[in-house]
Amino acid sequence: MSTRIYSVEGPDEFRLVKASTKQAALRHVAASRYKIDVANQDTLVGAIQDGVQVEVAGDEPAPTAE
Numbered sequence: 001m002s003t004r005i006y007s008v009e010g011p012d013e014f015r016l017v018k019a020s021t022k023q024a025a026l027r028h029v030a031a032s033r034y035k036i037d038v039a040n041q042d043t044l045v046g047a048i049q050d051g052v053q054v055e056v057a058g059d060e061p062a063p064t065a066e
Contacts, residue, residue, distance in 0.1 A: 001020045002020065003018050003019060003020050004018070004019070004020075005017070005018050006018075006019055006022055006025035008025055008026060008029045010029075015029055017029060
């Protein structure tokens with residue numbers, strides 16, 4: 001599969017990533033910044049009590065703080 005160099009720009013950084021797709025480039029950057037696990041019951045209860053909303057992947061992007 002061929003690759004391209006994608007520019008990935010965030011609020012505090014700019015990176016160039018060689019990848020086969022935009023999704024692969026974003027996944028590469030996200031993997032170095034975020035830890036992702038299935039939420040357990042205690043995590044869900046605590047987050048919801050703190051006002052965290054459940055987001056649906058593919059829906060409108062979550063608003064960013066300005």
